[in-house]
Amino acid sequence: MRLLLLLAFASQLFAAPLEIIRPLLSNTDGGEVNPADFPYSPGETIFFSCRVHNYQKTAEEKVHLTWSIRTLDSKGVPIDVSYVVSVLDSSGKVLWTQPEPTTAQSESFYPKLWVPASMSVTTQKNTQPGQYGIAIQVKDAIGNQTYETKAPFSIE
Numbered sequence: 001m002r003l004l005l006l007l008a009f010a011s012q013l014f015a016a017p018l019e020i021i022r023p024l025l026s027n028t029d030g031g032e033v034n035p036a037d038f039p040y041s042p043g044e045t046i047f048f049s050c051r052v053h054n055y056q057k058t059a060e061e062k063v064h065l066t067w068s069i070r071t072l073d074s075k076g077v078p079i080d081v082s083y084v085v086s087v088l089d090s091s092g093k094v095l096w097t098q099p100e101p102t103t104a105q106s107e108s109f110y111p112k113l114w115v116p117a118s119m120s121v122t123t124q125k126n127t128q129p130g131q132y133g134i135a136i137q138v139k140d141a142i143g144n145q146t147y148e149t150k151a152p153f154s155i156e
Contacts, residue, residue, distance in 0.1 A: 016054040018145035020138060021114065023050040025151050029120065039156035043125035046153060048134050049118035056143030064141040067117050069134055129156050 024033045026047045027040065040046055048069070057063055117136065132155060137148040 015056060015143065018055055018138065018140050018143060018147045019053050020117075020136060020147055020149045021051045021053045023136065023149055023151045024048070025134070025153055036152065037154070039154055040123065042123055042127040042129075042155055045120050045122040046134075047118070047120045048136075048151060049116065050136060050149070050151075051114035052117055052138050053114045055115065055138075055140040056145070058142055062142075063115065065115055065138055066141065067136055067138040069119055069136045123155060127155050130154065 025038070026032060026034055026049075027038070027044060029047050031047070052065055052067065055063060055065055117138070121134075131152065133150050133152045135148060135150045137146065139146050
């Protein structure tokens with residue numbers, strides 16, 4: 001029994017850190033990835049996806065991840081002040097809000113190497129041209145880890 005506890009503790013101690021891999025933006029759901037300088041148009045839908053990697057699992061192979069997505073201005077400053085999904089135009093007007101962070105709790109017969117995360121945002125037709133960004137933060141409740149990354153985009 002002590003050996004099992006020691007092995008469980010050691011595996012978490014030497015585990016790779018939580019990370020988000022392949023943050024991607026596209027103008028079609030499941031479509032080709034757009035380059036970083038791709039100009040989106042007002043009224044267009046922007047699809048964001050990524051993979052959450054190196055999270056910890058319980059002995060029963062259960063996963064408990066929470067992620068939230070925020071929009072950023074051209075200087076990387078969050079436009080919203082909460083950890084819920086909110087997309088705002090360049091003047092600060094809220095275009096869309098998700099009231100609660102997205103949560104993934106699961107168990108699988110086969111070990112998962114990553115968990116997908118995705119969302120789409122449709123900008124309003126009167127969205128002002130400018131630089132924006134999508135920031136995603138993921139929290140691993142089992143591994144007690146947090147990771148954040150950003151995906152910039154522009155409206156022209």
